[in-house]
Amino acid sequence: MSHHIDKIYQFxxxxxxxxxxxxxxxxxxIIVTICIIWIVSGNYTSKxxxxxxxxxxxxxxxxFLLHLIGLIWTSDLDWGFHIVHKMxxxxxxxxxxxxxxxxxxxxxxxxxxxxAISLTEIVSYLVWFELIAPFKNATVENPTxxxxxxxxxxxxxxxxxxxxxxxxxxxxxxxxxxxxxxxxALSMSINMFITGGRAGQVAYFVMLAILIFQILDKxxxxxxxxxxxVIPGIFFTAYNTSNFFEKRVDAALLExxxxxxxxxxxxxxxxxxxxxxxxxxxxxxxFGVGTGDFPTEYSKVNKINSPGLPATTNPxxxxxLVLMQLGIFxxxxxxxxxxxxxxxxxxxxxxxxxxxxxxxxxxxxxxxxSDSYLLGHYTSLMFVFFSSFLYNNFExx
Numbered sequence: 001m002s003h004h005i006d007k008i009y010q011f012x013x014x015x016x017x018x019x020x021x022x023x024x025x026x027x028x029x030i031i032v033t034i035c036i037i038w039i040v041s042g043n044y045t046s047k048x049x050x051x052x053x054x055x056x057x058x059x060x061x062x063x064f065l066l067h068l069i070g071l072i073w074t075s076d077l078d079w080g081f082h083i084v085h086k087m088x089x090x091x092x093x094x095x096x097x098x099x100x101x102x103x104x105x106x107x108x109x110x111x112x113x114x115x116a117i118s119l120t121e122i123v124s125y126l127v128w129f130e131l132i133a134p135f136k137n138a139t140v141e142n143p144t145x146x147x148x149x150x151x152x153x154x155x156x157x158x159x160x161x162x163x164x165x166x167x168x169x170x171x172x173x174x175x176x177x178x179x180x181x182x183x184x185a186l187s188m189s190i191n192m193f194i195t196g197g198r199a200g201q202v203a204y205f206v207m208l209a210i211l212i213f214q215i216l217d218k219x220x221x222x223x224x225x226x227x228x229x230v231i232p233g234i235f236f237t238a239y240n241t242s243n244f245f246e247k248r249v250d251a252a253l254l255e256x257x258x259x260x261x262x263x264x265x266x267x268x269x270x271x272x273x274x275x276x277x278x279x280x281x282x283x284x285x286x287f288g289v290g291t292g293d294f295p296t297e298y299s300k301v302n303k304i305n306s307p308g309l310p311a312t313t314n315p316x317x318x319x320x321l322v323l324m325q326l327g328i329f330x331x332x333x334x335x336x337x338x339x340x341x342x343x344x345x346x347x348x349x350x351x352x353x354x355x356x357x358x359x360x361x362x363x364x365x366x367x368x369x370s371d372s373y374l375l376g377h378y379t380s381l382m383f384v385f386f387s388s389f390l391y392n393n394f395e396x397x
Contacts, residue, residue, distance in 0.1 A: 005041055009034065009100040010108070017112035020385060021120055021155055022146050024377055031093060038096045051095045056340040056391050063333045064091035070291035070326050079313070080292025083325070086375045089384045097388035106389050110162060113385075117159040118184065120146050121191050128194055141244055142196040151378040153192060153200020154367050158382065160188045161207045161359055168215050169351065193238040193245040198252060199370040201245075203363045205231050210362060214355050261306040270370070273315035276301045281323050288327035297324070314375075318368035321375075334374075338365060344391040357390045 012034050019026040038047075051057045067084050074080045101109070126132045127143035138145035144152040163185045166173060173181070192204050209227050216223040238245050255267035261275065280289060280297045289297045299311040315321050322330045338361040345357025364373060364383060373379040 002041075005037065006100075006102070008037065010102060010105050012037075013097070013101060013105065014108050014112045017109045017385065018116045020113060020381055021116050021152075021378060027377075027381060034100070035092065035096055038100065047099045050099050050393070054098065054391075054393060056337065056344065056387070057095055057098060059333070059336040059340050060090045060094050063330075063337060064088070066326050066330050066333050067291045070288065070330070072290075073287065074290025074292040076290075076292040076296055078292065079295055080290065083291050083375075086380075089380055093381075094384045094388060097384065098392060101389040101392060103389075103392075103394040109385075109389065114159060114162060114184075117156065117188070120152070121156075121188055124191055124195065125187075144195050144197075147378050149195050149197035150199065150371060151197075151376055153195055153197025154203050154363070154373065154379055155200075155382055156188060156192055156195075156197075157200050157203040157207050158360065158363060158386075160185055160192070160204065161211060161363075162356070163188070164211055165214075165352070165355060168211070169355070189234075193242045196244065196248055198248055199367050202370075203367050205235070206366050207359060207363060208234070210359050262308045264309060269309065269312075270316050272306055272309055273298075273312055274317060274320055276305050277315050277317075277320045277324050279305065281320075281327075284324075284327060286327045286329060288323065288325045288330060291325055294321065294324055314372055316371045318372045318374055321372050341387065341391055353390060356386075360386055360390060 012030055016027060016030045016034070019030060051061075064084075064087050067087050071077060071080045071084070123132070123145050124138070124143040127134050127138045127140060127145060130140055134140055134143070134145070136145050137148050142149055146152070147155075163181050167178065167181050167185060189204070192201060208231055212226045212230065213220075213223045216226065239249060240246070251265075252267050255263065255265040256271070259268050259271050261272050263269075263272070276298060279301050294315075295311065295313040298313075298315070302309065302311045315324070318334075319331060322334050326333070341361040342358060345354050345361075348354045348357060360383070364379075367373045367379070374383065
């Protein structure tokens, strides 16, 4: 790779990190530009060798290829190609980013991402305090303007982790930056509970538990004690100070406790999606119904089990979706991505890579219980973007 092209790549990657949580169009424009440059810049043998020799890249591409193979036994090719299109990051963007990221620029990628999150947070507060009118996805009660709360809160939880990791582990942090980061972490944590993403709020508590283990290192008893003090303390503080968070928690508990297969509520529908999907999965356990047949097959079982509730094209659970589409082979393939991420992180001799590399997949493994987060633009792009440099073989190149 020429020095000139590499500089262009790094500039574009920093811009991508900034645009990632702000705009679909802007991020996609940068992605297309990166892909075009990568395709026309040659040096294909070196690029392909780096991709093929990496286990995570192999797992990512296999996961995508299974979606292509699953088109063979699907009856709804239109929806199948729709799903394949949404999964292209795993065979297109991920390998390309993997070959162009540079170790020395990681701090700039992350700084650009955190700067963008700080802007989203500021705008969120401006809407919440009614200093500006709500726009796009935002309301005064749920101020998430640039994306829905379904994506915003999970991304916010990971951003908070990155800031807290700097506070606790960056020994070179100046007093000014320590104060700034501390304020940032506190304000983002408050923002977490004035917005409505319950999955992201769960991810926030998971992230805190992981961070506590990392701070106290091998002191497991102290870690558990700290978790049992800190997390309930934050939860009940948020519950007693945020009316919106209180309502969302109370609603979730009530909907779960009063569930019936005729209950049209957020939690009730999710439970129903899982129950109905499982009926289909039991009939097609190994290969699933095909990449495009989830909507058709779900509609059939829904008419039998819960005709009073609407059908869906997404069970709001990544595990359920993959199992139903591609069976146990698809699920094992997806889980292998997380296995190789964790394996790489745990064997790294760099604390930052080890800590963040463990936290990213664990957060997603929890998030995917409540929605298909590897299909959504914002969360899947964040997953691929950070994975491209967290699990790279920099030390071997």
